[in-house]
Amino acid sequence: MKQARVGKTATISFNKDDCEGVIYPHDDALVVKMLVDNFNTRRILINNGSSADILFWDAFVRMGTDQNRLRPSPTPLNESLGETVQPVGSITLHVETRMSPCTATTMTDFLVVKTLSFYKAIAGRPTLDILKTVTSKYHLEMKFLRKMGIKEVHDEQGEVNEPLELVALDEANKKANARIKTRMKPKVRSRLKRLLAEHKDVFA
Structure with a gap:
């Protein structure tokens, strides 16, 4: 358009x-x-x-x-x-x-x-x-x-009370996880998950 x-x-x-x-x-x-x-x-x-x-x-x-x-x-x-x-x-x-x-x-x-x-x-x-x-x-x-x-x-759509997704950083350690926003752009969300996984020792 x-x-x-x-x-x-x-x-x-x-x-x-x-x-x-x-x-x-x-x-x-x-x-x-x-x-x-x-x-x-x-x-x-x-x-x-x-x-x-x-x-x-x-x-x-x-x-x-x-x-x-x-x-x-x-x-x-x-x-x-x-x-x-x-x-x-x-x-x-x-x-x-x-x-x-x-x-x-x-x-x-x-x-x-x-x-x-x-x-x-x-x-x-x-x-x-x-x-x-x-x-x-x-x-x-x-x-x-x-x-x-x-x-x-x-727009700020959904920023207030936005649901968070629990991301497991280490399958062997159930306490090793992080929460990320669910309403960011899918490509950004996917890259963020990979970044967290690659640097789990820092974020866990």
Whole structure:
């Protein structure tokens, strides 16, 4: 499924390989983690339909950001939240998305709101456009074109309370085992098992 052409040489696309590690069927939103103001922030909703970047009050307080940095924001917000909410204010924060071995960074103007939400923040079109992001809800993934090539950021699906697999490291020693995540990509999972087996004296 081709999504977008960037420049003259690179095409950002999604295919069956991007389905690895995703639990189907699903109706999940695309939710990722980013560094916001140097704070590791999880549960950031990627919303291409939002014309604003939103930071919820609970996350703002946890970051320990000086509230005096908030600027007045008199315009009510309703399109992204399903209700009319008056922002506490707006603030510009550094946002960083890490994709080993590189990063994508920008300064984002967040509207800070006091309302209950499962999410910590919403990344809307302003940030997604600046970062030149292409998203796929079906694949629960977003991609960027960087100098080192196309980089991927995956959804957090299943990271919370993710089941673990017990891997036996030594058949002769029942206590020699390790636990690994079950929802990583199959190829990565297989390589990790081989690595544990080859170095069982270290991990057992």
